[in-house]
Amino acid sequence: MPEPDVTVVIGAYNAMPYLTRCLESVVSQSLGLDRLEVVAVDDGSTDGTGKELDRFAQEHPDAVRVVHQENSGGPSAPRNTGLELARGRYVIFVDADDYLGTEALERMLAVADEQGSDVVLGRVVGVNRASPKRVFTGNLPRADLFESRVWWTMSAHKLFRRKHVLDLGLRFPTHYRIGEDQMFVSRAYLAAEVISVVSDYDCYYLVRREDGGNITTSDRDMGGRLAFLKDICALVAEHVEAGPRRDHLLLRQFDIDLKSWSGPRLLELEHDEQLKHLATAKEIIDAWCTQGIIDKLPAILRLRYYLIAREMFEEALELLRFQADAGGRYEIVLDEGTAYAEYPYFRDLDTAVPDSCYDVSRQLKNVHHLADAQVEGTLLRLTGHAYVQRLDSTRTTTEVLLRERASSQEYRLPTARTASPQVPDDDQAGFTADIDLATAAGGSPLTPGLWDIHLVIHAGDMERRIRLGSRRADTIDTTTRPRIAVLAEQGPTVFTPYFTKPYGNLTIDIGETAHTLDKRVGAGEIRWAEKDSTLHVLGKLDVAALPDGLALLRMRSQTGDVRDFDLHASDGRFRAEVPVSTLTTGLWSAHLVLALADGPRTLSVPRSPQMSAVRWRRSLRRFQAVPQDDTDTLVLKVSRTSLLGGLRTHRGGH
Template sequence: MSRTTPPRVSVIIPAYNAMPELTRCVTSVMEQTLDPDEIEIIAVDDGSTDGTGPELDRLAQSCSTMRVVHQPNSGGAGGPRNTGLDRAAGDFVFFLDSDDYLGPDALRRMVAMADENRTDVVLGKMVSVGGRAVPTAVFSHNQPRTDVFSSAAYRTLGCWKLFRRSLIERLNLRFPPYRNCEDKPFTAAAFLNADGISVVADYDCYYSRNRRNGNNLTLTAADLVHRMDGTRLCFETVARYLDPGPRQDRIMRRHVEWELCGPLRALLPRESEQRAREVFYPQFRHWAQTYVSEGVFQSIAPQDRLIVHLLRADRYEDLMTVARCAKEDAGRGHVVDKGRVYWSHPFFRDPAKAVPDACFDATSRIPVHHELTEAAWTGDGDVLRLVGHAHIESLGPLQSDTRLVLRPSGFRHPDIPVPTTVGTGPHDGQDAATGFTADVDLDTVDSGAPLGSGRWDLYLDVRAQGVSRTVRLRRVRTDANGERHAPPQRELAPGHRPGHGPTTARPFFTPHGDFSLDLREAEADPICRVTGIAWDTSAPAILVVSGRPTGDAAVRPVTALRAEEDSGSVREVPLLYARDGSCAFTAVLPVGKLPPGRWTLTLRTDDPGRRIPVPPVRGLSGTRWFRASRLGRPYYAKPLPGGPRGALVLRVAPVRLTAAALRRVRGISRWTTG
């Protein structure tokens, strides 16, 4: 049966000696709730010898949208996946390994998530079958639209995801011919170039299992020889698509920890002396010298810092000693000195080794155990009482200067410290010395002034033995229904907040259990409404905002559109009111003249202390332009989520020239060879 419209999803299944798991894998796609006509199955038999080929042919006889390709064995999963990609016609591509299977509603949910949020990659919740390790952090809650810098998505670089096929073709992505780590550079490139990532966490989408015969490639090709090429390509991919700086450091850190230091410790001592010294050690050393910036070095654990230092210093013998003794040394304790905590490794302050203290500094990584056990309003006042327990592992009782910290989220304001009373336990069996109580008086907490409007995240500055660690205040435990109950919202007494209208304080827990407080000044009768936000069709760097007052048409209380950068820089443009008596207004903001940064948009009123947030608009895309003052360099602006009081935030920044040029060259190459 020929198709009249392209499928929504092409499911690509690479298969090599995949019996008996293969049958359930394929039938799980056939039984999807997504309309069968919207799915095509491309199964590639990669030279199997166990009956996989005939089983695929049998299954295809009952499914008109399934195609089977038989090819000689390629030695890995990348080859058959590429074969499937060359034949895929769907709007999206999903890679399904032949030993795994899908939940019945998986594809429908993932496609809907991508459609609703215009995202290029969708991660569906993974489930372990038979003990196979699966990622969990990224699936703590649904994420309609995020990226690798705002989520844990980059922790999972397996290709078992929904990819928009246009992204794959734009990047000309294919899998390299490696037996292990072949999917990591593919997924990394897709992540780093995706226009948005979605996460489906409220449904079990992908069931990952080990084969009964134990011949999963991740198990049979786990040696260094099978990993090195894929690891090299991971580092090169990140360097290609991200300029040096904090963003590159954040992503590169993952590969330094998981692809460099972890395998070196676990696998290098297993190799022969000659291969370890002459083949693998030079490659590890090159990566440490080339890709571990100072930002990455400071962010990794002491165990990894020590390895990187020895690689950089070309100390092979010491490196092998550290790798061979890694398990034994990992359990060694800590030394506290002048407010810092150090890993008590045999090399620490050994004059013969001369390793810098920075390699052993564990202050920022030593565990802090804490929990908010009670949160309640006290009496009829505006005081929020918080009770809990906390301690820094192995460092004894809390110091009296342990304190609560209120930190603004999405707007500029200094942190607000709140003193605590320590030793107020026991709490749920905890030592009394770990208990704390803090009273947050919302009328006076800000140096005698009321707490301002906006979202405030609460932290705890935990102190012991001169060591200070600041952690997010949270409640880990939930009730029988899996919920955390915050105190009810409260209308704050107006008498203590001169010049402000009625204010509501709403304590709440985030999906991770973090405790926050949201203060909003009520505005029963908003003085104006924004009716439209769009880029000028004749000038891509011009943003047009329109609206109208909600009261008397003769009153014009709103005077200007204001853009404020995070550092405090401000640009304003006046509102142009219509002459027809409607009092409708328009503001024209030349975004192309704004310096790079995050710009929050509000409307300024006659009251200098009162601003009206310009709300984000669904469907407002980013824009690009060329800045003549910078030798014609391209710049972009795009909306960001999470502005203060729900205001629209625009990120203005230069386009990364190397990435843009690479995409352009590839596009020309495909056009000339297509």
């Protein structure tokens, strides 16, 4: 038989009725049954799992193979059995409770073949349970183990190159009741040349059983978990030298595993057991929890690990009781710009725990929302709300900070603190900011450049600076359209409020630094009036605001004479009328003119190829205006005509 591309190994123990959906998702893969094989291992089930596996094997005899074995007590043995029988170039382990997206194997295999991947992670979706999110924010054809979040997902539900597995001699350890995935996957990661991530498709559905039968969600073997944690930390230390790269990996073990296994669940045990497990936790902390890891942990863990590392086990248990009783609630102390949590033993002279264990400054999130943004003349008015989580809003103030991107020049403007209906429990969370572009620079107009809008939140001595605009109301118009207003005595200036891409923050472009008028102003339709010699020029003037008299249509003669005509603008369009019969004889060119502060902006009106001549009488004389063909711009030659020409008067269209 030809070698299949993928072997799907399914270990099953008392998995009904979930097993049926799992099997159906595998045999219906878009990859095709001719390119995959299924090795399903019944690990001594007693609920009909074995019969269901046999039924699928009878329906798909060329693709599904079933093995029945005595119960092993865990997922490792059935997975190892399946791995021994696998023939595919790649192998994936699927739990009988879970199921695959229809295109999962096809998409994951395509990336593996394209990149030469040793391991491929497919996007995981939790069904009534949590699932990893941050690693799946975008496709990663070649993920960096020490830069990405790949290490944070250690389940075996991945596509492994079978040769990679065989070369490393990988098997799932059978002496762990929990954590066997991590030992297998971590070894595969550490030795992999290429790890890929597929994030644009839901590949694997991770299901929480209603009966709570998932081992990973029901196991309470604390001693076994801590013993496993020592092994995984030692494995990482064996393969990665001390420093930031090792810290990046082991941060997961201290921020997830030890956090859970030295946490409030210890309170369920007898006191002797508690002390024994805390002693093991101390060994792990002493050996591998570096300052680089400590600095990245939340304060409650920094405090817990400090107490454990110094054998202050009773104090550590008191802290766990506080966590269980307080439910995460704590008071904040602000001191010289730093926020401290009033956890147990804060500034207690007997325990002498350093303040750094209580510093929650970086844990307090900035909450901000832009409710409205309106421009009228030179004034930009912003309303919304902003505050720092857990801090008293009555002691909080805000101000706008304008920062020019190239020069780093900054100006601060006051805001009015108001109530916000979007924050009903906080009557001082709202703000209104009036940014007058004509006076925002210390009483003078803002200079040309890109001015990023920040909001500064002051809470006591603490200052938080945030970019404003990414979190905003759906009703705010995000269309990027230039505006023209008089910012200074010199005259009108172009400015463009816009939301940046891809982050969506609010910035003001003063003076066409990044948004020019060139593609927003231009003539479109040019035609003669039906009954006289009036020239109609229509076009676009795509600006959101335009002062009266700023724009005009200028006819300029070859001898230097100038005639200006009003533009009538609305809804991004303009029209102008030129009574050509009032022009003197000679060559006249047509231009759009905007009278801006930095000098007039002149744009030529393009010639219309279909436009013909027009003729008229003035007193007893006859005249004509003939479009010139030797130029791309509109040039009219105004001249007298002969008597014969007058008898053949013709009025053209375009």
